[in-house]
Amino acid sequence: MSMEVDLLLQEAKESIEAAQNYRSELQQRLHGLNQARKQVRGSSGQARDALRRHFAELQAAATRLLAERLGALLDEVNAIEADSIKPLDDCQSLIEHGVGQADELLREGEAALRTGLDEKEDKLGSFTKKAMHIQLDSLPEVPALVDVPCVSAQLDDSLLNLLKERVTRHGAVSSHPPVQIEELQERPGGILVRWCKVDEDFAAAEFRLQYRRSGGGGGQYEEAFSGRDSEFLVLQLDPHTDYLFRVCARGEGRTEWSPWSIPQTGYTTLAPHEWRSGTDGYILSSRKNIALRNDSAHSRCPVLYSSAPTYYCGQTLSFRIMTAGQVDGRDSVGVSIDSKEEESFQREGAVCISTNGAVFVNGKEMTNQLPAITVGSAVTFDMEVVSLLPLSNNNLSDGGNFKLRVTIGSGNREVVFDWLVDQPTDCFFFGCSFVHSGWKVLVF
CATH class of the missing domain: 2.60.40.10 (Immunoglobulins)
Structure with a gap:
């Protein structure tokens, strides 16, 4: 009886745990739905605000531009009118002055005709002289209608049609960024x-x-x-x-x-690659990812290693040459199993590329060669574990029983080879060696 109760209790506990997990999963999905709803609602509201703001700015700018253009055209009409009316006004003043003189002459002539015989000769003589002085046969010239401006406005619907065409294609709404x-x-x-x-x-x-x-x-x-x-x-x-x-x-x-x-x-869980501090002949940047070969005359060892074996198989290690100095055949950048002091990186337990493009494996130069390294060159190292070789394998004479597939890239070319090492390892030091000053290398 107790065994049946224990089984029921166990089943009940498992059901409760399954129900709790089920509820937790549903709650997570509800949270995901809420986040999705917030994104849809929030982005839609932002899109509406952006559309309203943009088109309000367009309307205000278009109204301002149209008002400015209307004002400029009205100013042109006003200028043409003012320039054209002035000579007409001058001509009118001249004619009105002549009409006034003619009226006055008519009155004097009529008055001279009505005078008595004793004054008539003097009055008529004075009138005749005045009439000759006015030059009654000289009339001012009035311009013909075809010779004076007839102001008009040339307007068509081309702007409106163009505006319609552009407005109908202006702006776009998408459900997802491209x-x-x-x-x-x-x-x-x-x-x-x-x-x-x-x-x-x-x-x-x-x-x-x-x-x-x-x-x-x-x-x-x-x-x-x-x-x-x-x-x-x-x-x-x-x-x-x-x-x-x-x-x-x-x-x-x-x-x-x-x-x-x-x-x-x-996010990244991997610490940044850093050069080793305190190596004579090299100056490091504040983040220790850039090394500069200085002109130290007392440099005992020209090889600079990483602060720790931070390069792992399956990653890509990159060097970028920021500045270059005088070239030497021993100059190299590469990867090594250890960080023992050497006079060159072209040594046992390391693979590297020299500045002239030669590739060295355990200190031996390969027949394949990459482009020479210059300012701006980027060199990459990729490594993967291939296999553990049997101890009796003939390749032991080549240096080990652990095979790594190495790919070195420089420029638009790369070389691929197998590197045999003595002990299984998946973390390595990186390093460089430059004989002369002026070389600056970024590692990442």
Whole structure:
């Protein structure tokens, strides 16, 4: 009887636990639905506000521009009218003055005819002289109607038709931004961000990537990248810290940018690569990811290693040459199993590429060669474990029983080879060696 009770109790406990898990899962889905609803409602409200604000600004600007154009055209009419009326007014004043003189002459002539015989001769003589002085046969010229301006306004519906055409195509509403962040991949001290188009009809000519710390104290977004590539490695990020990333695009032949993508949260658990402090002959940046070979004359060892074996198989290690100095055959950048002091990185237990493009494996130069390293060159190392070889394998004579597949890339070329080492390992030091000063190397 007790066994049946124990079974029932166990089943009840399992059912209760399953119900709790089921309720927890449902609550998480409700939270996800609420977040989705907030995104739809919030983005719709922001879109409505942006549309109203934009078209209100357009209306105000269009009203102002139309008023300014109307005022300019009215000013032109006023100027033409003023310039054309002045000579007409002058002519009218001259004619009115002549009419006045003629009236006065008529009155004097009529008065002279009515005078008596004893005064008539004097009056008529005076009238005749005055009439000759006025020159009654000289008349002012009045311009013909075809010779004076006839002001008109030339107006048509072309602007309205053009406005209708442009307004009907102005602006757009989309349910999703044309580009979205596709992948956030952690790297030492950074995150590799990849994005892609989700609108196949959108012909993107350029992208922008921004990021900021997540949370209330994250501050403003910072510009990380602008260009045609669809991925970018954001460096100098603090490990175990959430960052928000967003991307937008500009269409081919357009000046405006698309809406920002939905921000995605990413973080890195990998500490940034750092050069080792205190190595004679090298100066490090504040973040220790940039090393400069200085002109120390007492440099005992020209090899500079990483502060720890922070490069792991499966990752990509990159070197970028920021400045260059005098070239020497021993100059190299690469990866090593240990960090023992050597006079060159071209040694046993290391793979590297020299500044002239030669590749060295355990100190031996390969026949394959990469482009020479110059200012701006980027060199990448990728490694993966291939297999553990049997102890009796003939390859032991080549240096080990643990095989690693190494890919070194430089410029637009790469070499791939197998590296045999004595002991299984998946973490390595990185390093560089430069004989002369002036070489500056960024590692990431």
